[in-house]
Amino acid sequence: MRGARSRTVCDAISRTELRRKLRAHPGLIPVSIDLGRSRLYWQDFGQYHFYESFFHKSLDAFRALTRGPVSGFVTDMEVLREDWFRADALPPSGFIFHAGRSRSTLLSRSLARSRENLVLSEPPPLSQIL
Numbered sequence: 829m830r831g832a833r834s835r836t837v838c839d840a841i842s843r844t845e846l847r848r849k850l851r852a853h854p855g856l857i858p859v860s861i862d863l864g865r866s867r868l869y870w871q872d873f874g875q876y877h878f879y880e881s882f883f884h885k886s887l888d889a890f891r892a893l894t895r896g897p898v899s900g901f902v903t904d905m906e907v908l909r910e911d912w913f914r915a916d917a918l919p920p921s922g923f924i925f926h927a928g929r930s931r932s933t934l935l936s937r938s939l940a941r942s943r944e945n946l947v948l949s950e951p952p953p954l955s956q957i958l
Contacts (some may be wrong), residue, residue, distance in 0.1 A: 829854040838869055846870070850916065858953045859887065861905070861939050865954065868953070871900040881933050881941050881950040 841849070850856055853872045860869040873890055880886040891898055907913055926932035947953035
């Protein structure tokens with residue numbers, strides 16, 4: 829995933845290396861899935877908090893604040909089946925499913941105001957998996 833718009837440089841890493849990186853970088857999350865090649869693209873957001881109303885807006889804001897190339901990683905999707913991955917994962921405390929014009933954006937933005945909540949509004953990887 830190399831591109832002028834995203835400015836994200838991704839290197840392929842092994843499952844073992846991903847496990848080390850996840851422990852060292854708790855802000856590392858999947859930002860994209862390539863179903864055709866069975867790949868996950870990860871990006872480290874560090875301490876960045878998602879206040880924006882949509883995931884793509886959060887990506888754009890983070891990349892604008894970074895002002896340079898953003899490091900990312902590529903793994904195969906099979907990492908999601910690893911026992912250690914599921915055991916180390918932070919379980920979600922909730923999902924918001926909605927119909928159009930239901931004020932779900934207002935709800936997600938309200939929840940995101942608190943740094944105690946990690947709100948990922950309409951993240952493509954989750955949408956692709958569901």
